[in-house]
Amino acid sequence: MADVGAILRDLAAESGELDALVAALPEAGWARPTPADGWTIAHQIAHLAWTDDKALIAVRTPELFAAEVEKAFASGGKDVDEGAEAGAQAPPAELLARWRTGREDLARGLAEVPDGQKVPWYGPPMSAASMVTARIMETWAHAQDVFDALGVRREPSERLWHIARFGVRTRNFAYTINSRTPPAEEFRVELTAPDGSTWAWGPEDAADRVTGSALGFCLVVTQRRHPGDTDLRTEGEQARTWLTFAQAFAGMPGPGREEGQFA
Numbered sequence: 001m002a003d004v005g006a007i008l009r010d011l012a013a014e015s016g017e018l019d020a021l022v023a024a025l026p027e028a029g030w031a032r033p034t035p036a037d038g039w040t041i042a043h044q045i046a047h048l049a050w051t052d053d054k055a056l057i058a059v060r061t062p063e064l065f066a067a068e069v070e071k072a073f074a075s076g077g078k079d080v081d082e083g084a085e086a087g088a089q090a091p092p093a094e095l096l097a098r099w100r101t102g103r104e105d106l107a108r109g110l111a112e113v114p115d116g117q118k119v120p121w122y123g124p125p126m127s128a129a130s131m132v133t134a135r136i137m138e139t140w141a142h143a144q145d146v147f148d149a150l151g152v153r154r155e156p157s158e159r160l161w162h163i164a165r166f167g168v169r170t171r172n173f174a175y176t177i178n179s180r181t182p183p184a185e186e187f188r189v190e191l192t193a194p195d196g197s198t199w200a201w202g203p204e205d206a207a208d209r210v211t212g213s214a215l216g217f218c219l220v221v222t223q224r225r226h227p228g229d230t231d232l233r234t235e236g237e238q239a240r241t242w243l244t245f246a247q248a249f250a251g252m253p254g255p256g257r258e259e260g261q262f263a
Contacts, residue, residue, distance in 0.1 A: 002127070002129035003129075004110065004111060004113075004128050004129050004132060005111065007129055007132040007133060007136070007162065008107050008110065008111060008132055010136055010159045010162060011103075011107065011132055011135050011136045011139065012107065013157075013159065014136050014139045014140055014143070014159055015103055015139050017143065018045075018139060018142075018143040018146060019096070019099075019100070021143070021146060021147070021150070021152070022041060022045060022092075022096065022146065023096060025041070025092070027091070027092050029041065029150075030042040030045075030092040030095075032149050032150070033149065034145040034146060034148065034149040035145050035148050035149065035224075035257065035261070036145050037255070038081070039084060039145070040088060041146050041149055041150075042087075042088035042090075042092065042095060043084040043085065043087075043088045044084075044142045044143075044145050044146050045087075045088075045095055045096065045099050045142075046083070046084045046085075046086070046087025046088045046090075046095055046099075047080065047083065047084040047087070047142060048099055048103075048138070048139060048142055049087055049095065049098050049099040049102050049103075050080075050083035050084060050087055051135075051138060052099070052102040052103050052105075052106045052135070053102055054068055055106050055110075055119075055121075055131065055135065056102070056105055056106045056109055058119050058120050058121060058131075059106065059109040059110060059113060059119055059128075059131070060109055062119065062120050065120045065121075066120070069120070069122055072122060072251070076252065077251055077252035080251065103135075106135070110128050110131060110132055111128075113127075113128035113131075119131050121134070121250055122250035122251050123170075123173055123177075123250035123251075124173070130166075133162045133163075133165070133166050134166065134249075134250070136159060136162045136163065137162065137163045137166050137167075137222065137248050137249065138249060140159070140160075140163055140218070140222070141163075141222035141223075141224055141249065144219070144222070144224045145224070148224075148262065156194040156214070156215045157194060158193065158194060158195065160193070160194065160214045160215060160218050161193070161199060161214070163218040163221070163222065163248065164189075164191055164199055164214050164217050164218055164221075165199075165201065166221075166248050167217060167218065167220075167221030167222075167246060167248045168187075168189050168201045168202070170221070170246075170247065170248045171187065171242060171246070173247070173250075174242070174245055174246050174247040174248075175242075177247060177252070177253055178245045178247070178253050180245075183208070183238050185206065185207065185208065185238075186202045186203055186206055187202050187206055187208045187209065187210060187236075187238070187239050187242070188200070188201070188202040188203060188204060188205075188206035188208070188209040188210070189201045189202055189209070189210045189211075189217070190209070190210070190211045191211070191212060191213060191214040191217050192212070192213050192214060193214050194214065194215070199214060207235070207236050208234070208235065208236030208237075208238045208239035208242075209234065209235040209236060209239055210232060210233070210234050210239050210242075210243065211232070211233050211234075211235075212230060212231045212232035212233055213230070213231050213232075216230030216231050216232045217230075217232060220232060220243055220246055221246045221247065221248040222248055222249065223246075223247065223249075223254045223255075223256040223257065224257060225257055225262065226256065226257050226258060226259040226260075226261065227243040227244065228259040228260075229257075229259060229260065229261070229262060
């Protein structure tokens with residue numbers, strides 16, 4: 001059984017890295033554009049705070065979360081942009097305080113979810129451990145936008161393991177949300193971790209394979225880099241096609257990034 005406490009500590013570390021980066025910014029810096037079209041650094045933090053608020057509803061009052069899902073799909077995903085826009089209007093200090101309080105409240109809520117209980121979400125319901133992993137993935141992805149906006153190089157950490165594993169496990173979800181039929185066969189994914197070791201998922205003799213760095217894979221499945229701008233290699237047409245729309249996050253398909261955008 002997954003150690004929710006350990007995963008929560010990794011989430012706190014991931015959040016803390018981004019927190020330290022934005023807390024040091026002058027107020028004007030929060031208005032800097034990021035690679036996400038129309039989103040500033042303030043929008044990125046506001047989105048994380050907004051999503052934490054939604055996750056807390058799912059954890060504390062799951063019977064009310066169905067209405068949140070209906071609202072999201074009725075809006076065609078516009079509620080995400082609207083939530084980010086509304087939050088970004090707050091003064092940076094107020095927005096930062098909101099994000100800090102919200103993520104702490106959510107961490108306490110997730111720590112209290114009984115073993116075996118599923119938490120509803122915009123995709124399939126998840127265990128508490130999977131929900132925490134999803135928050136690590138999203139925090140890392142939006143932090144990447146902030147790092148890119150500021151031109152700051154980011155050191156990869158062993159926490160990428162959570163995101164890489166999540167990217168593998170959400171393969172069929174990515175197919176489904178993009179109106180495609182998931183392949184019956186598993187893919188082999190072999191990645192070089194930041195410490196030089198190998199992380200692997202799927203059968204060793206799989207016909208379709210993805211290899212390369214864990215960082216490159218995480219950037220692709222969170223749609224922060226075009227596959228062509230990473231060191232990822234594929235064997236098999238299905239594996240190659242998957243990377244063009246791989247999506248570890250819930251919700252509607254995203255536009256991703258253009259090839260050469262970060263050259």
